[in-house]
Amino acid sequence: MAAVRLQDVAARAGVSQATASRVLNGSTRIPGEGVADRVRAAARELGYKPNAQAQALARASTGLLGLVVHDIADPYFSSIVRGVQTAARTARKQVLLASTDRDFDIERESVSTFISHRADAIVLAGSRQSGHLDRALEAEFDYYRANGGRVVVIGQPLAFGSAVEPENHCASGQLADALADAGHTQFAVIGGPGNIRTAVDRRNGFVEALSRRGLTTMVEVSGPFTRDGGYAAARRLAAALQLQPDSGATPVCVFAVTDVMAIGAIAAWREMGLVVPRDICVAGFDDIPTLRDHTPSLTTVVLPLEDIGAQAVQLALRSDSDDLRERVSGHVVLRDSTRLP
Numbered sequence: 043m044a045a046v047r048l049q050d051v052a053a054r055a056g057v058s059q060a061t062a063s064r065v066l067n068g069s070t071r072i073p074g075e076g077v078a079d080r081v082r083a084a085a086r087e088l089g090y091k092p093n094a095q096a097q098a099l100a101r102a103s104t105g106l107l108g109l110v111v112h113d114i115a116d117p118y119f120s121s122i123v124r125g126v127q128t129a130a131r132t133a134r135k136q137v138l139l140a141s142t143d144r145d146f147d148i149e150r151e152s153v154s155t156f157i158s159h160r161a162d163a164i165v166l167a168g169s170r171q172s173g174h175l176d177r178a179l180e181a182e183f184d185y186y187r188a189n190g191g192r193v194v195v196i197g198q199p200l201a202f203g204s205a206v207e208p209e210n211h212c213a214s215g216q217l218a219d220a221l222a223d224a225g226h227t228q229f230a231v232i233g234g235p236g237n238i239r240t241a242v243d244r245r246n247g248f249v250e251a252l253s254r255r256g257l258t259t260m261v262e263v264s265g266p267f268t269r270d271g272g273y274a275a276a277r278r279l280a281a282a283l284q285l286q287p288d289s290g291a292t293p294v295c296v297f298a299v300t301d302v303m304a305i306g307a308i309a310a311w312r313e314m315g316l317v318v319p320r321d322i323c324v325a326g327f328d329d330i331p332t333l334r335d336h337t338p339s340l341t342t343v344v345l346p347l348e349d350i351g352a353q354a355v356q357l358a359l360r361s362d363s364d365d366l367r368e369r370v371s372g373h374v375v376l377r378d379s380t381r382l383p
Contacts, residue, residue: 046090054084066090107135107358108156108164110149114141116268116302117330118347122167122196125351133359135162144168150179157182163192163358167351169240194358196350198239204357204366206350210240210327213343213372214247214297217325220374221295221341222255225382226323229257230283232275232298232307233264241267244299244327260294265303272303276310285322287315293323295380301326301333301342308338308379323380327372339377346370 052062057080061073065081084090107130111119123139130137138161140152156164164186183193183202193203221229229252234241241264249259261282265271276296283294298304304326308318316322318338326333329344350370357366 046088051084051090055080104160105135106161108138108161110140110166112144112168117332118328121347122351125348129352129355157186165194165354167196169197169238192358194354196354206353206368208370210243211247214244215251217343217374218248218251226295228294229259230261230294230296231259234267234299241299248297269302269306272306273310276307295323298326301328301330319381325380338379341377341380343372345372
């Protein structure tokens, strides 16, 4: 059976093809209600399905949002994705998702694909390396924005577009203060890659807050923003501190700059016979959903990750949102992983 064409609907309704297109494809130039009703009735009777590309041209909008994340398996990003999808669904938009594993080529290809599909806006979730885009990707965005596309970053702002920026530096300082107030005096840090702004801000905020109290870190190690990165860094840290199980010494308090890295660290120490918080204490950052089932419960900085994703969509859909900045604060929650004996 041949597909029903727009001209078939127009003939059944007794109108021109242009009029039928304006009614069915969402143009703002809709004819009188009686005419529109006839066209819609004819489309229902014939089983006509509007063409998505034609609808996009008529509305000057595809109803698509592009979302780029570094790692969809990371609960930090999956929580943001959930917030983006929920807000997009409320706005009757569809989300195109790409996970890049921090690969510039994949990121560039994903953005190019979103642009070719005429996405109304593109959201980049995650800290940029050294805070910059590569030149080819920046050129893609220049073209995209010149043609009405909108760009929103979740993380540190770019030179253009809007941003939802967590207050990483301030919140990690608040965490250091809370741990010191709880009685901790010995500290270490498991940091992330030195060219990632989020890792640098969180490390610096924590260390600078300690310094204001006359405290310093005993050891600092770093690794990738992953569970395995935290695992490997934690083994190096334990060796540097010469930790022994049940030594009776006051436990060092370790700040891991993400919860995922903190969970990897705890796994490494468990294999070494070290018990948290008896032998070593640890705090993270983000409050990812999987912490609800983790033992011991992890001290962390709570970020409203789903709300952050929703805020990015709201910025993306605002016609006056060029170069707006929204900062998101976190709050400290002390749990069993940093409880002193």
